[in-house]
Structure formats: structure tokens, C-alpha cells
Amino acid sequence: MDYLVLTLGIATVLFACGVLLTRDNLYASLYMSATLILIATIYTVYSLQSVFVLITFIFVGAIGIITIALAATYRFTPARKISIYWLIPIAIVTVILAYTYYLYSEQMGIVLIKEHSFASFPTEYLLVVVFLVSLMALLMLSAIRLVRGESS
């Protein structure tokens, strides 16, 4: 299992590098979708198939495909410019993350989850679903209002 996770992790980093290095938006979106699918596949290694389904169907299947369609529509290679000032917060976050990983990485270990996570989720699951559906409806209504306001 360790070799499988190692292989999937390395492939994830390589595909993510493809997003950074390619100059075409369409290929960048394709690399991004492949990266997300590989991340979802790592979940299945730890018997978390329900999260795999959620990430693949909702995040990649819906949002990723729309992004690919948008990237195919606006397919051009823009000029790049990296601001030095934006590299400063990235360096700060890097130091904080490295220190945190150094402190906590050796104290925990991953164990396989035997029971089915979806079935073991508490009964408040329906309440969470209602909240999430309400959130989606509110966001969609605000989007429709934006579009109508723009057209009028």
C-alpha cells in the first residue's frame, strides 16, 4: 500500500507541475482534473470510497468539466508575470507549514478505516444535507440575480 500511495503522490505532484508549466489554458484544466482525480484515488487506498465519489462526481464532474469548457472557450496563451511581493507571503506560509509538519508528522500514523464511513456518519447527516442544499440554492439565486441585473 505504501508503494501505491507513493506512486499516486508522485503522479499528483507531476500533474500539478503540468498545470504550472503548460501555457495553454485547456491543457492546464486537463492537468488540474487529472490531479484532482489522483487525489480522490488516494482516498480509495484508505477505504474511503464515499469521499472519492464526492470529489469525482461533484468537484471534478461538475466544476472541473465547466472549467475545461471555459478553458476551451478562452484558449490562448497569455503572458506571465510573477510579482516578487507575492512571493513573500508564500515564503512565510512555507516556513509555518514546514515547522508544523516537523512538529506533528511523527506523532500520527494512518490506519485503515474498516467500517463504512457513510453508514457510520451520525444521524445529523440529513440536517447537514439540508443546510448544504440551502446554501447551494442561495448561491444560485444570487447568481441568477447577478445575471438578471447585468442584463437589465
Next chain:
Amino acid sequence: MIWFLLIVSAIVLFIGYLTAISSRDLIRLLISLELMFGSVFLALIPLFTSMPSSAFGVAVITIFTSSSELLILIIAIMLIDKKFRTISVDTISAGGDTID
């Protein structure tokens, strides 16, 4: 293997950051945001070791809210293109609105 997953998550996060600060159009910015959310999903795996039920709840909420946020961003990109006829990042440097 937790250290490896966290390192991969951090690398993907920084690749997303670098893509975001080097992008000059909104599509590439959207792609970098999705990449950052992917790294968050990857960093969520260790939470399943101690609190699997809560971690699953956090994963569901994270996936739904990030998807909603990205969907709104996609609509905003389409509206900006409709209004300004460009999707350059420089167009929205002041928020995309004009104050009368």
C-alpha cells in the same frame, strides 16, 4: 505515510499559489484555486484516522462549499467577459466595479 501525504499536499498547494500569482487571466486563476482546494482535500486524509465521522462531515461540507464558491466564480468570470470583453486579471484589479 502521513508525512508523505502532507508533503504532497504542501507541494500541490504551493504549485497552486505559484500558478495564481503568475496567471494573467481569470481562467488560470480559477484553475489554480481548484488546485488549492485539491491540496486541502489531500490534507484532510489524516483527520480520518482519529475522527472518521467528523472528518467525513468536514469533507462533505468542504466539497459542497468549495464547489459552490467556484461556481459563483465561473459566473463572475462570464459576467466580466460580457462587460469588459476581456478576462485579464488587470481588469479586476480594482474589484471590477466603478464608483460613481
